[in-house]
Amino acid sequence: MGVSKTHIFSEKHNQVASVAKVLSHPARVAILEYISRQEGCICNDLVDEIGLAQATISQHLNEIKKLGLIKGTFEGKNLCYCINQDTWDTLQNLFGEFFQNVKFNCC
């Protein structure tokens, strides 16, 4: 049928999956790292840096934004995206805990 049955899984498992989904495309991983290296990055730079069309970059940015991992503010006529530290910490912990728990419980 092709439609994920998210309702049969726990809140936690769905959360981990949601975070992972955003990181499951190399473009988004690259975007996040690039943003973190700049002090505020400009979307147009990303188009050159990453090598995908502007529309595609915008789409990827939107998926990252939906998770709350980045926030953008206008500086002059450019949009400056920045890592949202609070969300980042939360998701890092969520993920770290999952990895640690599974490892800890393992046979």
Next chain:
Amino acid sequence: MGVSKTHIFSEKHNQVASVAKVLSHPARVAILEYISRQEGCICNDLVDEIGLAQATISQHLNEIKKLGLIKGTFEGKNLCYCINQDTWDTLQNLFGEFFQNVKFNCC
């Protein structure tokens, strides 16, 4: 066009994305946690535990296996899946580093 341009990204970024992809479905997150809680788990248990068809569980297991996160051995007539500690550690580090680096570099 709908085909990911993995070749334009760095090895590291593709690796992170590959790991994340496996964790990007709640069923696989749930499977990994369940396996870690048992000492060796049986695939048939998973069908009851998770609530997806046997064929679907098998598919998900295969994707986890392709990453090397689990290994299965036969015990009696049942397949016992176990977390592959080595791979787990490696991927945990890969992921942890990415999270940490981005946070560290952030404005």
Next chain:
DNA sequence: TATTATTATCGTAATATTGCGATATATAAT
């Protein structure tokens, strides 16, 4: 070797993702 139980694979339908060109919207400067 036949039987039974477990797991994997095949085929297929539904849905989701990726990518891009075209176009719309938004902001700054003129």
Next chain:
DNA sequence: ATTATATATCGCAATATTACGATAATAATA
């Protein structure tokens, strides 16, 4: 207000993922 530049959204085509029933393969036991 008009123009120029930056970013977002729309529409579409190609491909990938998810799920399942049916069936094949595998392993233990009778």
